[in-house]
Amino acid sequence: MTFEGLAFQALDGLASASSLFFVAAGLSLIFGVTRIVNLAHGSLYMLGTYIAVTLVTAMGGAGDAFGFWSGVLAAALIAGVIGAAIEVVLLRRIYVAPELFQLLATFALMLIVNDATLWLWGPEDLLGPRAPGLSGAIEILGREMPSYDAFLIVVAPAVLGLLYVVFARTRFGALVRAATQDREMLGALGVNQALLFTAVFALGSVLAGLGGALQVAREPANLGMDLSVITDAFVVVVVGGMGSIVGSYVAALLIAEVKALCIGIGVVGFAGFAVNFSKLTLVAEFLVMAIVLIARPHGLFGRAQVAVRGAAEAEAEMEAPIRPASRALALFGLAVFGALLLLPFSARAFPYALVLGVDVLIAVLFAASLHFIMGPGGMASFGHAAYFGLGAYGAALLVKWFAAPMGLALAAAPVAAALGALLFGWFSVRLSGVYLAMLTLAFAQIVWSIVFQWQEVTGGSNGVLGIWPSAPFDRLAAYYLLTLLVVAVGVWLLRRILFAPFGYAMRAGRDSPLRAEAIGIDVKRVHWLAFALAGTVCGVAGGIFAFAKGSISPETISIGRSIDGLVMVLLGGVGTLSGPLVGASVFAVLQDFVMQETEYWHALLGGIILVLVLAFPSGLVGAFLRLTRRRRFL
Template identity: 55%
Template sequence: MAFYVVQFLTGLASAASLFLVASGLSIIFGVTRIVNFAHGAFYMLGAYVAFTLTERFSGALGFWGGIVAAALVVAVVGVIVEMVLLRRIYHSPELFQLLATFGLTLMVEDLVVLIWGPDDLLGRRAPGFKGAVDFFGQSVPSYDLFLIVLGPVVLGILWLLFQRTRWGILVRAATQDRDMVAALGVNQKWLFTSVFAVGVFLAALGGALQIPRDAVHHAMDLRLIVEVFVVVVIGGLGSIIGAFVAAVLVSELNAFGILIFPKISIILVFLVMAVVLIVRPWGLFGKPEAPARRSPGLTVNPWRPLTANERIGALIALVAAAALPFVGGNYEMTVGSEIAIFVIFAASLHFLMSVGGLASFGHAAYFGLGAYGIAFLAKWAGLPMVVSLLLGPLLGCLGAAVFGFFCVQLSGVYFAMLTLAFAQIVWSIAFQWVEVTGGDNGILGVWPEKWAAGPASFYWLSLAIAALCVVILRLIVFSPFGYALRATRDSLLRSEAIGINAKRMQWTAFVIAGTVAGIGGALFAYLKGSIFPDSLGISLSVDALVMVLLGGVETVSGAVIGAIVFKALNIWLVSQTDWSKLVLGGFIVLIVVGFPKGIVGTLEAVMARWRPGPPPSKSPLATSRVEVAE
């Protein structure tokens, strides 16, 4: 019994730091509506700065002074980031904000390695809390008991701050209706800046308080951010009490899951998140979200099929790409095959986002399922490569059909979070079901047959399938189904009023996108000769989002250019510099701030100025009606 009590207390100690970070993210999202992927980076910076201050300036500041000073320093950094970067994109769609903060995360990951080195750093023990307390023969670190007390204290301070101060009242009002707060004469810029500073301070404080418990390393941001998103979604976006309750729930599930359900311990928190989103989409303590701003893909200008000249240009580009084996070596053809595969992956997500208006944070699940489908059929069943390529992606199709049925019941950020939850469940199963998937050892020896084994042969195969997938998706965009799907995207109520079953349309689009992603995953398994759980991970899903937004989400085929540029730049940077994340992150931020329409969207805007045609409609509503009627 004493062992379980100690395990419970350990969970509560972990919940304190998790609550600090999650409450900061919840506050920031509640007011600014920024999906701040860089919140984990501020947590990591808090730990690194606290390590430096407590080691080198311990005489002047002391340990606790160093902890608080580190949080303040990182908060100042957060204010600079908010004023220089985020103020420029507050009115942009949420996914562009996600992309900018993801680029910022990449930059911070390389910056901390540049400043503090790649090795793990071990912080000193907290003064006065170096020992342990005996609980019926079991030792509990006294620092853990301090954290257990600190959590409710911080919760009380935040409650007083938001309930008993004028600033707190304005923040709560902005959470409910920002436009009304602005109409009352409140300076939104400085309100947003102060909220961001408080949120970053809490994240940095959570990281600083971890140095006596864990090693400080440059991967701790991504390890934490997914768990923080889970806590915020379960508790309710914008709810401090919800963040506290959810942090305790998640931490205790982590503490006891490994003991009670060792086979599914990693899945538990994501199962809870999925159930909460399905039953109560706005979280345990949250409130239904107000109508969201127009999301990317909701363009009022009707898309048009390619002109004859554009088709000739696309064909020439395809022929030029097919000529690569005649001028390039094996390395270039391998890189070309990988780029073609990721064109398929990005195009599938782009179809879901641009035509369906559905932004998935877990699209890698179907890419990875397609890859595992190939591994099961080719490695275990011994089926021929052609048969495996036809049947393997069906595993991605099946996953998309099951998960999509629940996901399309939601919208906006809740839809995105549910896709993330399902993707993490699939990743957890692949990671822990060692008997079937090999766990983190993966499934090896998945090689193509002799006719496709050569670099040139496999490149031509990948290029042909990529071109076919892109063409099919374009045909769907301009089919009656595509027009009906775009009608549900532009106005759900209006589309249902004219007899369109919106949920069925969105579910069908979800299945199509998942199947195409599975095709990309199937080719990826043959390209690498193996499959690992990383192919299902959140980092790959974020890569797909970056490709789509980089190319231009409000275009029909922007993902093709986005995938080519992103993968080529990524591969080239890794081979040319040790600071590839820093350069790539800076490039992503530059694209978001300077070219928010993406590469293709920007080019189309420039070309539209020179293209003769009828004047644009004065009424966005009239344009939308024309598009739906077509």
């Protein structure tokens, strides 16, 4: 690779950084003021592209410069209007909700928007016209660079400068900065904060829409854009520092450059090995983030966030002290276990019961392991599927490549998950709240991408086929009983640990990190080990899953599965120990029966999440307890 070649790749990176910067800046801006991490921000980006394709095509396509640019701008503005509508209709209702609920609500929105886009524009990728006047190329460093890319390189710093002036020099900017700290006081000074919030949300949405609309001449509109851009934007925002516009720009550049250079370097021989750097882009992104987080936990330009005044002060009801199960509950638990043991005898009457039973049990272990860190640990992982997937792939790949027997493969599942959880957890526990959520989500996406891209080993999108249990577990009833036993032991162990000093230390670190450190608890270490433990148990669930299905695909690591876990925990109630068990059972049954009935089940799931967040914030078990006032027995 020549120097000119690398320099040219660097320029290409600059062009890619532009759209990423717009999206990340908008995300960061909205977070700064509303303290909501808007997962649906990627949807606004995607809508920006789709709307631009439609408008630009309708207004004369590539032949008409005025039509093209007004179409792009109109798409950005429409995204702004949609954003403002989202703020007014939905987000205003959840500003006082716990941040986890806010994340879920915006995720629900993302699901709904995605299905709405599918319904409006169809599943096919849509190509937009080239930009009039910029469809050619200019020669730089002896190579052809698309003029449009050159245009993008210039437009990002221009927007950055504009934003900087607005925020540093105008009263509006000062008010926005004031609102990030104390919105209630701003109201008492005569500022209409509701309007200010809507304005900021609209501005952030315009930025996302603009980022998407400008992509119209670069890539086809497709339904995967929302998720892929929001993951990248998360990494950018974490690296740049939440709330810093300049940070977003620098980080977008950094990430885009590192990726571009990896592609530019291509295949390099090292001591006889050929390393293909262009496949390492995601790993490189991860490395950049890891290095930045070690050096500066709040990002390059970020600062520790202070609690915002007038925000979530009506926090969720505090959790009661945990108590061992009452006699009645213990008997009830045993009775349920006994009934489940007898389930195989009903197989003749209900042949589907055992299949469903295995699904439900796997869901229960998945949810229980997530609840372990999320409830008592206070670490809401948005990427718990990573450890499920590592477990599943750990087992499946052993079978595929080494023809390992089932016992060995099942034992390897938690080991693979534990290694991943130890690595990712080490970074994750350094952050908290929404930062932790974003980081765990980004890690899960990275695992997903590696599995997806490393086709030679993992089978890529086809996954791994033919992982069947060996005798005697090749009979469904036997496999069901194995699953029941493993899940019961797993759930019981997690529960036992919660009552032991380690579980208390984890809760102590959640309740009051200051106090916990002051009495000598290494809170990060305790939370790290807890994270690894939860990942390990989740890996067990993944291993069982692989053999239950006979084949696995990257879907086991998808964000959708991570979110399913969150919904299960919240459905049951995060503040109770039995909540995740109930939530997982209800959810798994629902999914089996209802979700497969409709093509738009994403939207349906989104709707369920919204109802849950808005109407049952303490979950089914929480609502039941409130009804019966017997919380301390569970």
